[in-house]
Amino acid sequence: xxxxxxxxxxxxxxxxxxxxxxxxxKDHPTAESIYLEARKTIPSISLGTVYRNLNHLRDxxxxxxxxxxxxxxxxxxxxxxxxxxxCIACGSVADVPCVVPRPFIEEVQAQTRFQxxxxxxxxxxxxxxxxxxxxxxxxxxxxxRE
Amino acid sequence: xxxxxxxxxxxxxxxxxxxxxxxxxKDHPTAESIYLEARKTIPSISLGTVYRNLNHLRDxxxxxxxxxxxxxxxxxxxxxxxxxxxCIACGSVADVPCVVPRPFIEEVQAQTRFQxxxxxxxxxxxxxxxxxxxxxxxxxxxxxRE
DNA sequence: CTAACTGCAAAGTTTTTGCAATTGC
DNA sequence: GCAATTGCAAAAACTTTGCAGTTAG
Numbered sequence: 320x321x322x323x324x325x326x327x328x329x330x331x332x333x334x335x336x337x338x339x340x341x342x343x344x345k346d347h348p349t350a351e352s353i354y355l356e357a358r359k360t361i362p363s364i365s366l367g368t369v370y371r372n373l374n375h376l377r378d379x380x381x382x383x384x385x386x387x388x389x390x391x392x393x394x395x396x397x398x399x400x401x402x403x404x405x406c407i408a409c410g411s412v413a414d415v416p417c418v419v420p421r422p423f424i425e426e427v428q429a430q431t432r433f434q435x436x437x438x439x440x441x442x443x444x445x446x447x448x449x450x451x452x453x454x455x456x457x458x459x460x461x462x463x464r465e
Numbered sequence: 466x467x468x469x470x471x472x473x474x475x476x477x478x479x480x481x482x483x484x485x486x487x488x489x490x491k492d493h494p495t496a497e498s499i500y501l502e503a504r505k506t507i508p509s510i511s512l513g514t515v516y517r518n519l520n521h522l523r524d525x526x527x528x529x530x531x532x533x534x535x536x537x538x539x540x541x542x543x544x545x546x547x548x549x550x551x552c553i554a555c556g557s558v559a560d561v562p563c564v565v566p567r568p569f570i571e572e573v574q575a576q577t578r579f580q581x582x583x584x585x586x587x588x589x590x591x592x593x594x595x596x597x598x599x600x601x602x603x604x605x606x607x608x609x610r611e
Numbered sequence: 612c613t614a615a616c617t618g619c620a621a622a623g624t625t626t627t628t629g630c631a632a633t634t635g636c
Numbered sequence: 637g638c639a640a641t642t643g644c645a646a647a648a649a650c651t652t653t654g655c656a657g658t659t660a661g
Contacts, residue, residue, distance in 0.1 A: 413579075439586070444580045474615080476661095511620095
């Protein structure tokens with residue numbers, strides 16, 4: 320909850336690195352995996368610093384935080400509107416370049432009297448690989464975790 | 466990861482109570498608030514039991530688990546398709562009774578080669594009350610947390 | 612009977628935070 | 637200089653789990 324709008328921001332190698340890793344990564348890494356990647360460049364970087372920077376960048380609106388199942392957050396360096404598909408079986412996440420139509424959003428605004436800033440759309444299912452696996456093993460119930 | 470499909474299920478006062486609380490609640494309570502509510506009826510119920518039952522009910526597909534920000538999961542006893550708006554300022558969540566059109570989903574299936582089971586759509590913005598408050602105080606940057 | 616379920620408490624995971632030292636502007 | 641940032645380690649927050657006793661079918 321660090322929303323001091325007066326506080327001026329300073330550059331640091333650590334913060335730049337975290338952002339660079341996020342921007343150049345095709346998937347949606349967790350704090351832990353960003354940390355591991357960052358250590359290749361700054362071996363002394365700490366996990367706490369990675370978390371602080373991710374929160375800072377998110378609060379500035381320079382990255383997005385996505386949270387799926389239980390604990391872990393994933394981060395996304397791509398700011399243009401896009402959405403995700405997630406595989407319930409293996410946990411993989413892929414981008415879907417679709418856009419939620421304006422009129423749809425306006426209808427929801429009217430219905431809910433919310434002023435809507437952004438939309439998160441997530442498709443949940445089985446990726447090609449896991450689908451094949453589950454056919455081999457025979458069908459089994461999938462958890463409905465979101 | 467308790468996907469034993471052979472295991473038969475038994476009724477218990479505790480499980481029934483958790484489900485009843487969830488079904489009768491208009492909002493989307495957390496494990497903690499379900500626990501507090503449940504203690505009014507079964508004072509000896511434990512938080513661990515609430516968690517175990519929520520996971521069990523979710524695995525059976527009788528409730529849905531939603532996860533927003535960092536750690537906390539919310540649970541939803543309504544299974545018919547519906548979606549949510551969430552206020553970034555106060556954290557409140559409301560239902561949106563809209564439906565994602567079939568053709569839209571089919572297009573995503575074709576694009577991604579995922580077999581899609583469900584869709585989660587979340588609108589993020591400011592509720593009426595918080596919007597009014599932020600106008601009074603003058604505009605301020607909103608966090609982009611999802 | 613017996614496998615599922617419970618309460619309790621301890622352990623696990625992920626994230627935040629206090630502190631003293633360092634660094635960017 | 638001085639406040640923002642860092643590394644470290646301890647704490648916090650949320651959830652899961654082991655165990656021994658209880659209960660539903």
